[in-house]
Amino acid sequence: MKSLEELKAIREKMQSKVGLRSEDNSVTRVVVGMATCGIAAGARPVLKAFTEGVAEKKLDDVVVTQTGCIGLCKYEPIVEIMAPGHEKVTYIKVNPEKAAEIIDRHLVKGQIIAEYTINAMK
């Protein structure tokens, strides 16, 4: 069985990097809806796709967080992206494939994928 020993090695490696996180005002927030409606609609794999994708691409100024129900249950899984100096973008009916695309196009290249946003529904 895997033990806690390996954690010590991780600590040594990471300790030097603690506190080097970007200032709050330069951080882009990816907010995944994780209430009952979101979870039932498939938010858990979406959250996983974002946390792993952001770590893999080393997007140090992106933080993935969760929120509760925002009252738009039928559009879940919902992911909101809040970048400093930009209007909030709300992506709806997100799945892990769309999440990968959103990471590549929106978070890396700064292009909003209009057809996945809530505005495309209106």
Place this chain on the structure above:
Amino acid sequence: MMPEISLNILDVAQNSVKAKAARIEISVRVFTKEDRLVVEIRDNGSGMDETTLANVTDPFFTTRKTRKVGLGVSFFKLAAETTGGSFTIGSEPGTGTDVCATFVLSSFNRMPLGSMTDTMVSLITMNPDRDFCYRYEINGEGFTLDTAEMREILGEVPLNTPEVASYIRDFLDENTASTNLVLAGTEIII
């Protein structure tokens, strides 16, 4: 309804987070002879008064303002009861809440447990300021992951650091697989 028991656990444990629990203990225990799978979620959060507690399994009761239904606990209760199992919830204001769902393991209506790794990693990385203790066992043999122990080793390195999250994922996957070895050669699927 949720397609996996682990999704019910993720959902109901969010209530503990919202109740400002500092420590949330989750256990999944399988008893093959008794044909039971028992899930317990225990927290030291704000707890509920009697009125709230009496209403908490009513799907048309919720404390939220964004919608008029509260399905999380109702789904969990229904998931357990449709297998012929049982569901209890106890709470005391200022002390915490204890939710226990018992499933009949072999019931056709029992959803698969699903990925407890995904559930625990989501809970821990999204709430790195809380402690989670997860226990998984089959017939008394299993493992425990306690973030309080991990925090001691990690010092100021946060639990949601990608390297730590990936370690937790591997820890849970490997230890779950070792625990499940007892079932090799049986027809039982968790």
